Amino acid sequence: MKRTIIVTISALLLSTSPLFAQDTVIVEVPQTARDYVIAHPTDPIVVEEDLTMGTAVPEDVELVPIPDAPDYSYVYVDKRPIIVSTKDRKVVYMSQ
Template sequence: MKRILLITTAMMFTTLGPLFAQDAVIVEVPQPARDYVIAHPSDPIVIEGDVAVGSVIPQDIELVPIPDTPDYAYVYVDKQPIIVSTRDRKVVYLTK
């Protein structure tokens, strides 16, 4: 009975696992880029809805470039710095 239960459980996770998987990719933003964003706040913007890692920043919002780190830019939302990938405008890092 235990063997059948284990096999059934394994099959469920194998079959249903992709349905619950998210497309989130963990990005390690370099520390100097994070330090720069904290040291150089920009004018805050307002974005409707929640902003989370993986969210896309709208095209009409101007991103502030991070010197020496061209793959990333940032904005401040509700006094919180948010680092964005310049490739697809997805949020990759929220500071705490």
């Protein structure tokens, strides 16, 4: 019985380990900013790197500012909107 509990707890911890990652910061992008980006698509660009949440968009990529949300900018990659933090260019929102 004790072994079953230990194995179950270990499995739960391993399956949820990203929740405990120290480097992960969840940013709630305002809905108005997301709506603006969807309503104002830009020409899609090609980025060699695989962009994921928290990765920085390369410096040579021109970001489009979001007027009512100065902390955020965006770009479309492969016809998909990506919102980044203006201060460090890190991806904070990607549409599904």
